[in-house]
Amino acid sequence: xxxxxxxxxxxxxxxxxxxxxxxxxxxxxxxxxxxxxxxxxxxxxxxxxxxxxxxxxxxxxxxxxxxxxxxxxxxxxxxxxxxxxxxxxxxxxxxxxxxxxxxxxxxxxxxxxxxxxxxxxxxxxxxxxxxxxxxxxxxxxxxxxxxxxxxxxxxxxxxxxxxxxxxxxxxxxxxxxxxxxxxxxxxxxxxxxxxxxxxxxxxxxxxxxxxxxxxxxxxxxxxxxxxxxxxxxxxxx
Amino acid sequence: xxxxxxxxxxxxxxxxxxxxxxxxxxxxxxxxxxxxxxxxxxxxxxxxxxxxxxxxxxxxxxxxxxxxxxxxxxxxxxxxxxxxxxxxxxxxxxxxxxxxxxxxxxxxxxxxxxxxxxxxxxxxxxxxxxxxxxxxxxxxxxxxxxxxxxxxxxxxxxxxxxxxxxxxxxxxxxxxxxxxxxxxxxxxxxxxxxxxxxxxxxxxxxxxxxxxxxxxxxxxxxxxxxxxxxxxxxxxxxxxxxxxxxxxxxxxxxxxxxxxxxxxxxxxxxxxxxxxxxxxxxxxxxxxxxxxxxxxxxxxxxxxxxxxxxxxxxxxxxxxxxxxxxxxxxxxxxxxxxxxxxxxxxxxxxxxxxxxxxxxxxxxxxxxxxxxxxxxxxxxxxxxxxxxxxxxxxxxxxxxxxxxxxxxxxxxxxxxxxxxxxxxxxxxxxxxxxxxxxxxxxxxxxxxxxxxxxxxxxxxxxxxxxxxxxxxxxxxxxxxxxxxxxxxxxxxxx
Numbered sequence: 001x002x003x004x005x006x007x008x009x010x011x012x013x014x015x016x017x018x019x020x021x022x023x024x025x026x027x028x029x030x031x032x033x034x035x036x037x038x039x040x041x042x043x044x045x046x047x048x049x050x051x052x053x054x055x056x057x058x059x060x061x062x063x064x065x066x067x068x069x070x071x072x073x074x075x076x077x078x079x080x081x082x083x084x085x086x087x088x089x090x091x092x093x094x095x096x097x098x099x100x101x102x103x104x105x106x107x108x109x110x111x112x113x114x115x116x117x118x119x120x121x122x123x124x125x126x127x128x129x130x131x132x133x134x135x136x137x138x139x140x141x142x143x144x145x146x147x148x149x150x151x152x153x154x155x156x157x158x159x160x161x162x163x164x165x166x167x168x169x170x171x172x173x174x175x176x177x178x179x180x181x182x183x184x185x186x187x188x189x190x191x192x193x194x195x196x197x198x199x200x201x202x203x204x205x206x207x208x209x210x211x212x213x214x215x216x217x218x219x220x221x222x223x224x225x226x227x228x229x230x231x232x233x234x235x236x237x
Numbered sequence: 238x239x240x241x242x243x244x245x246x247x248x249x250x251x252x253x254x255x256x257x258x259x260x261x262x263x264x265x266x267x268x269x270x271x272x273x274x275x276x277x278x279x280x281x282x283x284x285x286x287x288x289x290x291x292x293x294x295x296x297x298x299x300x301x302x303x304x305x306x307x308x309x310x311x312x313x314x315x316x317x318x319x320x321x322x323x324x325x326x327x328x329x330x331x332x333x334x335x336x337x338x339x340x341x342x343x344x345x346x347x348x349x350x351x352x353x354x355x356x357x358x359x360x361x362x363x364x365x366x367x368x369x370x371x372x373x374x375x376x377x378x379x380x381x382x383x384x385x386x387x388x389x390x391x392x393x394x395x396x397x398x399x400x401x402x403x404x405x406x407x408x409x410x411x412x413x414x415x416x417x418x419x420x421x422x423x424x425x426x427x428x429x430x431x432x433x434x435x436x437x438x439x440x441x442x443x444x445x446x447x448x449x450x451x452x453x454x455x456x457x458x459x460x461x462x463x464x465x466x467x468x469x470x471x472x473x474x475x476x477x478x479x480x481x482x483x484x485x486x487x488x489x490x491x492x493x494x495x496x497x498x499x500x501x502x503x504x505x506x507x508x509x510x511x512x513x514x515x516x517x518x519x520x521x522x523x524x525x526x527x528x529x530x531x532x533x534x535x536x537x538x539x540x541x542x543x544x545x546x547x548x549x550x551x552x553x554x555x556x557x558x559x560x561x562x563x564x565x566x567x568x569x570x571x572x573x574x575x576x577x578x579x580x581x582x583x584x585x586x587x588x589x590x591x592x593x594x595x596x597x598x599x600x601x602x603x604x605x606x607x608x609x610x611x612x613x614x615x616x617x618x619x620x621x622x623x624x625x626x627x628x629x630x631x632x633x634x635x636x637x638x639x640x641x642x643x644x645x646x647x648x649x650x651x652x653x654x655x656x657x658x659x660x661x662x663x664x665x666x667x668x669x670x671x672x673x674x675x676x677x678x679x680x681x682x683x684x685x686x687x688x689x690x691x692x693x694x695x696x697x698x699x700x701x702x703x704x705x706x707x708x709x710x711x712x713x714x715x716x717x718x719x720x721x722x723x724x725x726x727x728x729x730x731x
Contacts, residue, residue: 018413021444025420033423034306045303062300062309066360066372069250070379073353077383080346081394157257164254168247180302181243188302 047187047194047203048122056127057206061182065167067129068213072164075220078227087230095145103145110138118214122203128210132217139222143229151226156219163216170205170212239296242285242313245321245363248278249356253349260345268336271348275329275355282318282325289318290706295713295723297365304727305365306426312365312724316565316710320362320487323569327483327576328355330685331476334580337679338475338587341388347474350387354380354480361488365724367415368425370492374411377485378404378456384477385469396468403455403465411452417445428724431499431717439504446509449496450516456489458546460519467527470539471592475583478535482542482575487568490546494553494561494714501717513554514642520547521648525655535582535592537659538575541618544652545571551648552633553714555640562711563632569707570617570625570696577689578614580682581607588676597663598671606678608667610686615660617693620653625696628704 032039038055048054056064094100117124118131142149174183186192187204196202252274259266289296295314299305313321332351339347357377364370382404386397419425421441422433434442455462470478497509524544531537545567552564585600585607586592600608617624630649637645696703713720 018444021417021441022420024438024441025417033429034425035423037307058301059303059308060368062366063369063372065250066369066376069253069353069356070372070375072254073350073376073379073383076346076349077379077386080343080350080383081386081389083343083346085342154261158261161254161257165251165258168251168254172247172251174301175240175243175247178302180240180299181247182300183302 043197045188046184046206047197048206049198049203050122050124050127052125053121053127053206053210054203057121057209058184058204061171061209064209064213065171065182068164068167068216071217071220072160075160075223078224082227082230084232086233088233089148089150089229090231092147094147100145103141107138107141110141111135114138114214114218118210119207121210122206123198128213129217131210131214133221135214135218136221136225139218140225143225151222153226156223160216160219160223163212163219166212167209167216170209174205239288240298242281242288242296243298243300243311244281245278245285245313245359246311246356248281249274249352249359253352253356256345256349256352264345267345267348268332271335271351272329272332274352275325275332278355279322279325279329282322285313286318286322289313289315290709297724298363305724306424306429306726309369310365310426310724311363312427312720313363314710314713314720314723315706316491316713317363319565319569319706319710320484320491321359323487323572324355324358324362324484327480327572330576330580330689331479333681333685334476334479334583335474337682338583341474347384347387350380350384351477351480354384354477354485358484358488361492365427366425367418367427367430367496370427370496371408371411371415374453374456374489374492375408377488378408381469381477381481381485385473387474387477388472390472392468393472396465396472400465400469403462407452407455407462409452410448414445414448414452417441417448421445426724426726427495427499428721429726431502432721432726434500434502437500437503442500442503443505443509446497446500446503447512450493450509450513453489453493453496454516456485457493457550458486458520458543459513459516459550460523460547461516463520463543466543467536467539470542471533471536475579475586478539478583479576479579482539482579483572486542486546487549487572490549490553490564490568491714493550494564497553498561498714498717499720507556510554510556514551517547517550517554518645518648520544520550521652522547525652529655529659531659532594533592534594534597534663535579535586537663538578538582541656541659542571542575544656545575545618548630548633548649548652551645552636555636555642557636557640558712558715559632559639560636561715562708563629563636565711565714566632566704566707567626567629569703570629570693573689573692573696574614574617574626577610577686577693578618580689581610581614581686584679584682585611588678594663594666597666599673600666601668603673603676604678606683606686610690611667612664613690613693615664617697619657619660623694623697625693625700625703627697628700632704 042051042054046054046058114131114134117126118128121127171182174185175181177185184204298311300309357373360373382401386393421437458466521544524540528537528540549564549567552560589596617626620627620630
């Protein structure tokens with residue numbers, strides 16, 4: 001009881017202190033130093049209509065590469081910690097017919113929508129991360145509805161690596177062509193799609209990178225689900 | 238040409254992403270591939286080091302070709318060039334050790350996490366953007382969590398869980414701090430923040446800085462937030478422990494120093510320094526006191542490492558150029574010594590099956606080279622003349638005197654005295670107790686150990702050229718005006 005009261009008092013003090021600091025940050029006023037630049041130059045510099053994706057992939061692409069890596073570490077870490085020689089699904093009860101049929105029917109729609117999200121990253125809200133998560137949801141559906149379903153690891157793991165290698169390679173091509181790592185060579189050097197702003201084939205390498213991120217995130221989240229849902233077999237170490 | 242230094246980031250990433258593909262082709266190629274990648278990384282780091290120290294100018298890498306503060310820039314100045322090299326060399330040595338020390342499957346996952354730990358620390362040290370610092374800190378931290386639990390024993394899982402909870406809280410503090418600073422300035426670039434620092438409201442700046450420091454303190458093992466460290470050091474695979482102590486902590490300490498000094502124009506800045514001095518002092522005292530009563534040698538070294546890190550933090554918080562330089566020198570020396578000691582202890586544990594102190598009885602007769610390496614490391618850490626740490630401790634004392642912190646001399650000397658107590662006890666156990674069969678030591682590892690021993694003694698005898706390098710690296714952190722001038726900011730102003 002004393003512990004709880006002390007904790008509450010302590011949290012209130014911290015909260016008060018942070019509120020006092022927040023009070024000094026002007027809210028709703030124009031404090032957009034860098035932000036204004038992004039909004040004014042986003043179209044001619046990146047070709048993207050969606051300013052958020054332009055910031056995430058072009059201006060601050062380095063951070064996105066880092067975030068992709070963080071997710072990669074999470075999936076690798078889970079796989080390393082749950083690794084056993086023989087592991088199998090141990091689900092006992094088969095789902096009802098409504099569930100399995102529903103999952104089967106919905107699967108292509110979810111997949112298609114996930115792909116739609118990451119391909120249209122430069123035009124509509126979303127992008128690689130939500131698109132990839134949507135695709136992983138489709139696989140989660142299969143795992144939950146069927147007792148024996150398992151993804152093919154021979155394809156999934158290399159695909160995940162390949163998408164990551166692809167991202168770094170796109171960056172390295174930028175280094176070779178434009179002189180900077182992660183330089184948008186498709187837009188700034190080749191000028192492909194300059195008259196096409198606002199349509200699907202525009203915005204330089206954003207659609208390419210978002211496709212790679214979508215594949216990567218989709219396979220990674222699926223891999224995490226797959227690792228967590230399996231249990232070591234009796235007798236297997 | 239200098240943009241090619243971005244390979245420092247691109248190469249380990251490429252290597253880590255390539256491993257799942259390589260595994261399909263040939264499983265036995267994974268560990269040699271790890272050595273190859275770290276070897277190339279060392280080559281690039283050596284080239285960058287050479288470039289920076291010959292021209293005297295930092296390498297500014299602009300990711301995506303956008304000028305800062307619009308894009309993210311990496312700033313490889315004197316400090317970053319030096320420590321990127323330290324990171325790469327330590328990683329290379331530890332990959333060699335990994336062949337022997339890591340027998341738990343799956344090795345391909347170990348190789349990926351190893352590369353990404355190296356990448357995260359490299360990124361933290363070279364980034365010039367405060368949010369990018371957060372991203373790299375997460376990369377470092379999350380691969381560290383996974384590597385801590387890698388041995389899959391109950392203790393390892395517990396250690397990793399402690400680490401992950403504390404680390405998660407620390408990271409969210411850091412993120413709130415970044416949000417506060419962005420909210421009041423509207424920019425994330427460190428040079429730009431430094432340029433506009435006088436405009437920040439002092440309350441916001443103080444709260445933001447305190448949050449950033451508390452966030453980094455988890456990784457930097459400062460007092461109230463370092464409870465994870467001894468457990469994690471003890472339970473992580475041996476090469477990983479050496480990497481934690483040699484550079485993961487150093488990267489966070491550097492980040493602390495950097496964020497503090499870029500905001501040095503802020504009103505009430507000295508109270509933040511005082512906060513860090515208090516944290517550092519407590520870290521030293523508690524680290525040394527806990528090391529004194531350990532029976533597990535690896536855990537003892539872990540506490541000793543924490544205490545040294547406390548000294549480095551105190552030096553960073555003195556607020557003078559000589560203090561920062563002395564800290565950098567201590568970071569460098571400590572990285573060498575602790576890499577050597579954790580390597581030797583880990584090797585003993587691999588051969589004899591444990592790190593309890595009774596396993597070390599008669600080690601001088603059983604494994605003479607490892608015993609010799611531990612002894613040299615221990616003598617060096619105590620701060621005996623003719624060994625490298627002596628010079629950095631002398632510099633720390635001089636800096637403390639210059640900054641009018643006379644009591645800090647007592648702290649540093651007292652810490653050395655306590656260190657002497659437990660290290661001499663260990664040396665005594667190694668050389669003068671017990672008998673044993675001779676164990677055949679691996680010649681490659683013996684060579685690595687002797688190489689590090691030689692480095693320790695060379696720095697101990699000729700500290701001058703190294704101290705010159707450290708002073709340049711220190712002024713890289715301290716001299717903010719020069720830092721701002723070096724970054725080609727484009728004219729976005731309020």
